[in-house]
Amino acid sequence: MIRTSIPVFCYHNVSDIDGHTPERFCEHLDAIQDAGYRTLSSRDLMAVVRGEKKAPPKSVVLTFDDGHLSNWLNVLPELLKRDMTGTFFLLTDFTRPGSVRTLADAPPMTTMPEALKAALQKEDYAQFINESEAKAMVDKGMEIFSHGCRHQGIFRTLRPTALMGEKHARWPAWSIYPGYNPQWPTFDDASAYVYDGFTPQLNCTDSPRFVRRSPAERLAFCRKDFARSIERMRELNGLEEQLFCWPWGHFCDDAEAELKKAGYAGAFTLERWVNAKGTDPFRLNRIGVGRPKTGKWIQARLRMYGSDPAARFFFKLHTKRPEVQNVLYATDSTRLSGGSRQMINNIEIMTSMGITTHALLHPQSPLIPALDGLDVNIIPYDNFSSYLSAGRFMKKTIRENSIDVVHTFHNRAYKMGVIAKLMGAKFKLFINRGVISRPNDIFFLWTALSNGVICNSVQCAKILKKHRVMKRRLNVVYNAYCGPDFGERKPQKKRGTRFIYVGNVAEIKGYDIFAKAASRLCETSDCRNLEFVAVGITAQGQKRFAPLYTPALKERLTIHEELSHMDTLEEMRFADVICVTSRLESFPNTLIEGFDLGLPGICTAVGGIPEIIRDGVNGFLCASEDVECLAQKMRLLADDPITRYTMGKRGRAVVRTLLTPEEKGHNLMRVYMGEQRSEPLAVDTLADTDQPDEKPYAECKD
The missing domain is CATH 3.40.50.2000 (Glycogen Phosphorylase B;)
Structure with a gap:
């Protein structure tokens, strides 16, 4: 007999302003009923995955993230009208005291991004379900659980997306910056529970610089946020056993461990897989429902995820994107050349950004005293000319220091890196190129086995391209001035x-x-x-x-x-x-x-x-x-x-x-x-x- 799997749908806000329209949402609910499905609560789903209850055939769970006011005004009445139930994941910092509102006296609805911006920086929570409404939902047979305290984001990368004042700037920047400035840049964002990411630090000129959070800082944030949200949610729903919903659907092992320590019993993701007996309660699967999706689409997903074999076939798993935590700079040079000074500058820059840096250097290298005072791990090595031995040493160094990126300067160092990759070491290898002369005849082969070449000018990259280095391997990162600031030059009235x-x-x-x-x-x-x-x-x-x-x-x-x-x-x-x-x-x-x-x-x-x-x-x-x-x-x-x-x-x-x-x-x-x-x-x-x-x-x- 084919085992039943329980599909779980994920919605957000439902209004004519943003999200699903009420008409489209009703079409979805009717399609669910027409397919013969009945709704279950999230606690019923937990009983099924624990083996405490048999999965009822043709069952579905409806969940709603963020706690937008439209969930109270538009979603709840339609669920009650059809004798359905739903699980609402609220942002506990945004669930404030207030009286129950109706369509007649509620504020005009705004888009979800605008609602989040107002809550995050203006402490305007009018667009979110309040405490009285949350408790009323429980009284009407609905469930409320935690979506975290405030949907905290982090800049995952430093790839610019928009200035804060531009129309297409994404709302997570309002959770990351301490205020608002239309000229502040925004970058790729993600969940602050899962990614270390980069946080802005403002100097006296109000120009932000970005520093990577350490894993320890991220986990400390998780502990504080999970503890506060579970305590607040117990006040709202009166339950001892609490469930959690990961913002963005992002999760990782160490954040999940902190969630368990905080006392949560399970968590919803946005993975697509089987929900049945034996499913990990902390990996409850959900199907995100995009706003243009029709009732026919809903019925198709009920068929795809309503049985164990089909749910396994149509799987979609979450993978945390890699981050850069440890960078190794390597050179065999024993001269303090212009390239060597730029390597020192790179180490200084990366260290100031919160990246853990390492330097693989010849014991007689003048870079060693030049790096004195910087928080860098010096790794001495003097056998660069023996390529196999050097490759083995680099592979061992990468494993022992959890190196993510190796950035090489000068000839023997990049060959050492390529050989380490061929030996199975897992890291990204970049070859620095700061000269404009013709490379040797097989340089392009070495670069093909790397992740890229970092040139210090466009012209340098053009020369390499002419000599068969693949275009997709070529990058241009200009040198920086890292010397003393002698101040603005003053006009001098002199004759010479x-x-x-x-x-x-x-x-x-x-x-x-x-x-x-x-x-x-x-x-x-x-x-x-x-x-x-x-x-x-x-x-x-x-x-x-x-x-x-x-x-x-x-x-x-x-x-x-x-x-x-x-x-x-x-x-x-x-x-x-x-x-x-x-x-x-x-x-x-x-x-x-x-x-x-x-x-x-x-x-x-x-x-x-x-x-x-x-x-x-x-x-x-x-x-x-x-x-x-x-x-x-x-x-x-x-x-x-x-x-x-x-x-x-x-x-x-x-x-x-x-x-x-x-x-x-x-x-x-x-x-x-x-x-x-x-x-x-x-x-x-x-x-x-x-x-x-x-x-x-x-x-x-x-």
Whole structure:
């Protein structure tokens, strides 16, 4: 004999404003009766799954989530008219004292999202069933149980969906933010019981930054919420044994464990499966009923879920989406390069966002002392060149530290990660790419076995695409400025102009181009008030480039060999213009640092440089090796302090708006969680950030 399964339908509000219309809802009830089904209470269903009662044939349970006023005014009368029963899951914080209302004296109904927004932030609960109505429903043979305290949401990811003030912003943001600001961003949301997610923290500028909750914080929230809701519900329904309904249908093992500890006897989900003897009381299955569904659809679901074999066939199970809790950064480099500094920045950013970070480094790596003071787990390893051993070590590291994401820098580290994946380690692997040169011939094969490549410029991604790296593997996450804030640059009334080059003597860095342009400037115009500074030029390089210097340039050129990062920033602080004259470049950190200091840039339009600088907006661009153009732009900025100052302010706005640690952290997290990012930097949106001041030096003293 075919075993009976009991279908359970899930409704929300029923009104002409939102949800199911009363006419459609009545069509559903009539379809249930026409099919020969009778309603059971949720407590009857519990008796069936426990084996205390035989499942009556052709039985169905009707449930209603959120406790909207329409459940009292529109649903209850139709159920009573047909001798049916229903289970209503109320939000206990919204169930406040009040008198019983009728259609004549009830407030006009609003949509469910508007009702939730008003309750969450204005403490306006008029759209929800009140205490008197809830108790009256029980007196009329209905059941009321808990749907939690306040339908608390969390931002599950950092994928933007809308600003809070936009029409399509989803209501859970009103449960997440402490107030309302139309400019606050909203993201993918989910149940705060189940997902650790991200919570906003507001600083003095009222601009939110987002920090991941820890699992311990989430479970502490569960304990507090479950305890408060069960206590309140016992006051309302007078029952010792209480049932729960998971908001959004989301649940997980550890939250379920807390629900049991709080004293609940069972819980409803939105999974579709068998409801019969032996069904887990904490996994009671329900069928969500969309608003356009007809009576015929209802009858079809009664057939699909009214018997054990059919319910098993038409199953739908809930799976909690993965979250990122532990990130491992790995490099075999023993140099503190620009890429290594960005890795340090990534660790600092992720740590500040509440992510647990780990760093797999060579014991002699200069990154180890550089990371001192950060809350990062250092994992020393010195056998990167033995790929099989390295792969086994990474697999073991991933297992022992519950690593979700591995982000590799430099050659041997990503090979180590790929081999660990081939050995069966379960994690997401991302390969960092911060150079714009051609990759080796089999690089595309390594990337195919990874989850993606993270490039620091669109141009870098284009180069990889030309060399057979799959488009769907390519992501662009721009570098961020994570150095000290020296403050807004002040207008300086001085007669001289100081141009600075920061780099090295490699041909692609174009120091010779800078020297030629400076020499050309001194040859063609008065350069008595000009200074030139070069940082990173070795003694050997100075000899090599000496023939390029004119006598006038020699008098005005100061050359430094390699300086510490802080000493380099000090040199840049006292400059007026930064020059990046590379032949090949991806996304130079020195240009970001110069912009943050308020320096306009004079650059060659190579690689990713045009992605951060707009010609005539925050600096000037010239063709590669165009010495004449570079010299002309130097002269122009030397002669025009107003343009120099205004361009510098715009450059700083680019860094402080688009290249912040928070922005990079958001983009990294979006990539780590599976979203592809490839948008160019929106520099044009800041073109009018600061219009030229008519008298920028008006308050400056001689």
